[in-house]
Amino acid sequence: MNVLKPLNIKPKIFDETQPFTSFEMGKLWATYMGNSMSIQILSYFLEHCEDEDVKHLLENGLALSKDFTQRIKGFFEKENIPIPIGFTKDDVNLGAPRLYADQFYVHYLKYAAKAGMSLYAVAVPLMMREDVREFFVYCNECTAVFIGQINSVLAEKKYINVPPSIPIPDGIDKVEQQSYLNGFLGDVRPLQAMEIIHLWDNIENNVTSMALLLGFHQSVQDQKIKALFKRGLDMTDKAVKQYKEKMHAEHIQTPGYLDHLVQPTTFPPFSDKIMLFHKVDMFAMKIRSFGNSMAVTARRDLNFLYGRTLMSIGLFVDDGMNILIEKGWVESPPTAYDRD
Numbered sequence: 001m002n003v004l005k006p007l008n009i010k011p012k013i014f015d016e017t018q019p020f021t022s023f024e025m026g027k028l029w030a031t032y033m034g035n036s037m038s039i040q041i042l043s044y045f046l047e048h049c050e051d052e053d054v055k056h057l058l059e060n061g062l063a064l065s066k067d068f069t070q071r072i073k074g075f076f077e078k079e080n081i082p083i084p085i086g087f088t089k090d091d092v093n094l095g096a097p098r099l100y101a102d103q104f105y106v107h108y109l110k111y112a113a114k115a116g117m118s119l120y121a122v123a124v125p126l127m128m129r130e131d132v133r134e135f136f137v138y139c140n141e142c143t144a145v146f147i148g149q150i151n152s153v154l155a156e157k158k159y160i161n162v163p164p165s166i167p168i169p170d171g172i173d174k175v176e177q178q179s180y181l182n183g184f185l186g187d188v189r190p191l192q193a194m195e196i197i198h199l200w201d202n203i204e205n206n207v208t209s210m211a212l213l214l215g216f217h218q219s220v221q222d223q224k225i226k227a228l229f230k231r232g233l234d235m236t237d238k239a240v241k242q243y244k245e246k247m248h249a250e251h252i253q254t255p256g257y258l259d260h261l262v263q264p265t266t267f268p269p270f271s272d273k274i275m276l277f278h279k280v281d282m283f284a285m286k287i288r289s290f291g292n293s294m295a296v297t298a299r300r301d302l303n304f305l306y307g308r309t310l311m312s313i314g315l316f317v318d319d320g321m322n323i324l325i326e327k328g329w330v331e332s333p334p335t336a337y338d339r340d
Contacts, residue, residue: 020081021129022336023128026333026334029084031072031120031123033084034281035065035069038065039069040270041278042062043062044094046062049105054106054153057105058109064143071135075135087273091271092269096267099263099265100211100215101261103159103258103261104208106154107159107204107208107211110147110151111205111208111209113147114147114205120139124140160204161253161255163200164196164252182299183300183304184301188301191246194296195296195297196252198292202239202293206236206239206240209283210240210258211258212279214259215263216279228320228323229275231316235313273324276323280317283317286309287310287313290306290309
């Protein structure tokens, strides 16, 4: 039963007869771009999948991306807003050889779904028009159910390590000394639950990102993009090793690497455009993830690592965007009036 009492107010200024604000246009545009990319990626994965459970997940993920983009098209057409080009069948070669093992698809789906949920969850409180807010609530609910399916497959097939356990507290402990914040010198306390969660999540995200990037690095054609991907591999590998070291120092298990799930082929299944956009987008999403981690982390050594990683990611995203712009591959989101 819903504990919230209904509110008998319906502001007319925010009903469906009012034009979209920048909030609605911006979030719908970003959601369309991300899901149009996913349609091409998942379509290729489905062409090279043998495990029936994994295939079921891929079909569900593809169905969600198609559904979301079709609903956004409906919004844009109703409001006479140009529909983004996004990504098309020209950005994927369904006949290309297999690049990833079936197991990788499940890890990829989880990472992509988490990125989607972060976009939809942020959108919900910002949307003032009820129809658009309900759309993002729908996206969030669908993706939450989908992540539950993904976790079930990961657990059933033993594709992931069991999350680490910690002792149940004997009572309520209060932080009484400044040494609680120590990380480099002095009395360094054990990792607390929130720090473990975010270290685990960042390792899990980054080993998935590394494996995807390894496949992209093997098959990308443009040498400048290839060099950027190699840089991304090196910086991500360095960060993962540092995060793993923090947990291993306290005998806490960590997610394993996924590089072995990348097949040794150099035949490109994807266009350079979609691969570069995907990695710039994934690295940009890491900025939000590391920001969330810093917000709940008290140990100075961990926040130092997150801060240093954020700087590297920011430079990578900036350089990636410069290449996208040089190639003429960037669609601009709806923008404010040019007062000049």
